[in-house]
Amino acid sequence: MVRAAYSLTTLLNQLNRLAPNRSKLSDGGIGDPAHAARISDHNPDANNIYHARDYTHDPAGGLDCQWLANELTRSADIRIKYIIWNRRIWTGYWATYNGSSPHTEHLHLSVNARGDDPREWELGDDMAIEDIERMVWKGGNVPGSIAAGTLIANVEELERMVWKGGSVTGSIAPESLIGRVDKLTVAVAELVELVKGQMT
Numbered sequence: 001m002v003r004a005a006y007s008l009t010t011l012l013n014q015l016n017r018l019a020p021n022r023s024k025l026s027d028g029g030i031g032d033p034a035h036a037a038r039i040s041d042h043n044p045d046a047n048n049i050y051h052a053r054d055y056t057h058d059p060a061g062g063l064d065c066q067w068l069a070n071e072l073t074r075s076a077d078i079r080i081k082y083i084i085w086n087r088r089i090w091t092g093y094w095a096t097y098n099g100s101s102p103h104t105e106h107l108h109l110s111v112n113a114r115g116d117d118p119r120e121w122e123l124g125d126d127m128a129i130e131d132i133e134r135m136v137w138k139g140g141n142v143p144g145s146i147a148a149g150t151l152i153a154n155v156e157e158l159e160r161m162v163w164k165g166g167s168v169t170g171s172i173a174p175e176s177l178i179g180r181v182d183k184l185t186v187a188v189a190e191l192v193e194l195v196k197g198q199m200t
């Protein structure tokens with residue numbers, strides 16, 4: 001049976017969770033006849049696995065492909081073969097892309113031989129932040145109280161943001177995080193890992 005490399009489906013599922021109402025107009029998996037006529041990672045290989053997917057650019061619907069491009073390239077995930085987005089191609093660095101489609105309607109992701117590794121992609125996304133919020137609340141659910149990309153200076157600031165001004169000093173033991181953080185300012189993505197390590 002023909003299928004996508006597993007990591008492409010993992011990313012699709014992550015994006016659908018992140019933006020459940022996003023447009024899928026320009027989503028693409030297996031190649032259409034136009035693709036099949038030329039060499040494309042959208043075409044299945046000898047094992048009936050295809051190695052590329054397109055993800056629709058729909059900022060209003062919650063998926064901005066510039067954000068996605070930023071997140072994927074920032075992570076420099078070893079499964080990436082290349083990304084094409086908005087007239088540029090990324091293969092470890094960005095270069096001008098002159099293909100027939102400018103790729104402004106969708107981001108194209110090709111994965112390499114590691115593409116069947118199904119682990120989640122490192123997106124500094126709301127899901128991860130919600131994970132923090134849930135962990136901080138020890139089971140409570142306060143999605144949206146921290147904006148994606150927010151920098152957090154220290155544990156007490158995190159507590160204030162999560163609790164929206166409530167005073168909850170001490171709900172996280174400061175040494176639990178700070179003892180392991182060299183700089184006090186950590187990005188949310190790093191914090192996710194730290195909090196997971198401490199609280200699970």
Ligand SMILES: [Zn+2]
Pocket residue numbers: 028042052053054108109
């Ligand atoms: Zn494509």
